[in-house]
Amino acid sequence: MKITSEDELIKLILKYLDKEEFGERLSPGDDARDIIPRSLRIMFTIDGYSIESARLPWRSLRDVAFSILTGSASDLVSKGAIPYGFMISIGISRQWTKDMIIKLYEGFREACKEYGCRLLGGDTNKSSDPWITVAGIGFSTAAHPPRRDGARPGDIIVVTGYYGAMGIIALDGIDTASRLDWVKEYTKRPRIHVHLANIIASYSKVVHASMDVSDGLSYTLYTMAHESNVCFRLNDLPMCHEELKDYCKGDQKCILERIMYGGEEYGVVLAIDPKYIEKFTNELKDYGIPYKIVGKVVKCEEGEVYYHNRPLTIYRWDQIRGWTQL
Template structure:
């Protein structure tokens, strides 16, 4: 996967490019049962041979660096880390799932800027005991998620580590449009949501309940769908450029929770955002799962991340793209800051039905408990 030292060119793709292959391909594994048996460069060859390249990749794996087309002249860049035991567990998610999720959260960040994702660069740290097939199926997941947006893996690096660590960098093309930032929401804007929220958090809640000995079943259709949403989020990639074309003033993806990410927009823009809880959808599978584990479904909706839906602020009177839901509006801080608990000048924040929400609003890596919300529990060796 590294752009240096690979003996396999970009044209050597793995079997099956379908984004719906499900579990990845396990055939044609490199020799050696573990990555230590295969060695660094054998592992690189085993991974890169499964990764086709898209037209945006002018020079893929096999050289000192990749070359990616930048037709717009500007490149959108984002990076995320996934750490075993913190963001995923190998007994809860397959390697293919981890690959899909790792790609999705980065591709969604690019879409949230209004850009079209073009490429990923992947850093993989792994213990020597990791099965080669796990690394190969991880590559299959990366490949298939990228295929949904016409992107591909341009290169990366591998190294040894005590647990599995992924560092993913995604690139994107703005196609002539200005980037949609977080700090440009305006008073009077409509707040719209594209995609699902609360599904991944509900799936994680079910997994945690089952691990704690609850009799909750994970194989019922509704529960299984929620668990899959935790393992493989479904970001609304196409809505990023669509919302940008509709003139979105501000936008971000929901990775830390709806309230937390709306709070990021509000604080950066110096405005208050009032969320109307009656307009926020609470689907039947989430209601049923919440009843099964004894929690409030709205909590999953408001505080759960990892679905990577998109939330955007549009000018009043703008017709949002299809499948977008109106969920709130942006308030003038001069009129509402003091009443919301602010100073009335500067700052910003989020209200729910006109009131400040109590307690934490979402995920914060350095304020969470040691187990972490998204990957509760120690790594599985």
């Protein structure tokens, strides 16, 4: 059934928004929302997405919504903030139906349930190319939230999460990926480890730099090294899906490229004071967060990334140009 007016659309969306909690005055549908701060440090983020580009053939609208909210929550977690609430604006075409809106907001609700956050409000618009914008707010006890440009020579580089499935989509194409059940399974709904935020916050004085992996691991590594005016020397690769090793038949170049040139894995790259690396990684183990120590930060002026002493070619997902080599 088609949507006949904006008022009808808003009434439909309001069913999925969280009501006001104790001490709050403004309710869903008001001009703004108010919340009671949970900590002295408040963090916020915003991301915009084309629904078409986010909708892999095996992703339903619910999966798209879940994945999009995960991306915004990942930004907060990587800086040591627990995601608290999200405001979502959508632009849809006349072809959208009530059922499509219901599926979209069910996906947002499912992500909020998984990450323990709230859906607070948003806005509606018309667009020939449907889009979603997500603004998130989180709270942190971090004394020094890690910047992306704070890596120091001697720091140990830790990468959380699993890699490889999105690299197959990027390098080998949708047709190849669609024939691999494991790729579809791992990319249908990427997930984050919210507890990582607590660990980063607790060790914020010794986590000198951090950045989530949304536009490809090689780009995340390069950005941190370049902006910190240091070099990253890698002697190992992060965790990858076991199926990738079979897919590549053990070819190390194939494995390396599909780990480095993916995107939307939503792991985190961290540069950590070596004196605290054992304590930090023990915390990761305790929370069941997959991770790998992949290398070390070294002094240099080029801001490059090296893997086994060879410069790593850097690619990133550019929202305007697509996959781009730097």
